[in-house]
Amino acid sequence: MTSLRSLIPTRGFRIAVPLLRISRPLHQNAAPPRSPTLPSLPTKKVGSFRQGLTHSRFGTGCRLYSAPGKKLGETAGSRNPFPVVPLLVILAAGSGGFYLLVQQRKEMPIEKAIRLGSGKPKGATFSPSDVTVIFVLGGPGAGKGTQCANLVRDYSFVHLSAGDLLRAEQARPGSEFGELIKTYIREGAIVPMEVTVALLENAMKEAIATQGKKKFLIDGFPRQMDQAHKFEDEVCESAFTLFFECPEKVLLERLLKRGETSGREDDNIESIKKRFRTFEETSMPVVDYFEGSGKVVRIDSTSSPEGVYKQLQQEIKGKLKPETKRAAERATVTA
């Protein structure tokens, strides 16, 4: 597989690096880390401390913690007319904070990922009239991968699983993002979108160049609204989204069973619970968003894999382009 670095446009790169110094901090793009063990991204310091802006099905919630302390330099019953000490404290805190911020930005591996996209000209890489993108969403263990394999066999799609691409990048020797990806996956959190979008675009280009295929099932993506916008604005607009519905109880059983042999670091009860929460709070709004524009095909994935596939074929019949349908017909004849 081509490395992420190969995505860096040679022309834009020299311009992009200096631009990094004034580019938006990553936290404006990425989801707030859900766990103290996640690599932290710089947060804007304001008079009060905002924590945990969560977006759930039930709306956007914001927990706000603020400490109404005394003014600096003011002690009970006294007001200091020469606030030298407070000034020094402010100066020291300011310089310390600035130093830490500079160090953090210098070391933060994900900063480098921003380069991947920053030299890119505006507009999407592929036109939806030339390239077909179908997003495949559903809770962890809903059977997305299982059903994508069926569609690849019968309709000649290219299956790109965002999770698989991230795991491959994590395992690639010398990857700058390996540790970061590992931590995010274990915590069931969403890896900053620059990495995932770059991996997907890279894989699409490679499939088109090497196989001449232009129909993609993008599995397990987009899992967050900003990913959806970035991908559709910069890579390709989606045709529609397949959404596999399944209750958590069934998902849990499937994942624990899969965990017996999968070797996946996130197929354990702690990670699974976190993945469920992330799915409900962060990924369901993406399904709701596409539903709003009538671009979601819902599939009940509680029945057997064969039953789910029958339903899936029925549902997508009228939505595929003629040549994709012909591939499916040929598959039926030869099967």
Ligand SMILES: Nc1ncnc2c1ncn2[C@@H]1O[C@H](COP(=O)(O)OP(=O)(O)OP(=O)(O)O)[C@@H](O)[C@H]1O
């Ligand atoms: N309809 C089904 N009935 C029972 N088991 C299923 C069904 N579909 C898939 N499975 C099994 O459930 C597990 C999860 O399926 P699969 O890997 O396809 O889900 P997924 O949605 O891609 O998961 P993830 O999001 O975690 O990658 C696998 O062990 C698979 O064999």
Ligand SMILES: O=c1ccn([C@@H]2O[C@H](COP(=O)(O)O)[C@@H](O)[C@H]2O)c(=O)[nH]1
């Ligand atoms: O767009 C994405 C997709 C996946 N992730 C991370 O990968 C794991 C595993 O994903 P699967 O689809 O279950 O294979 C997921 O929990 C996320 O941590 C991501 O960050 N962004």
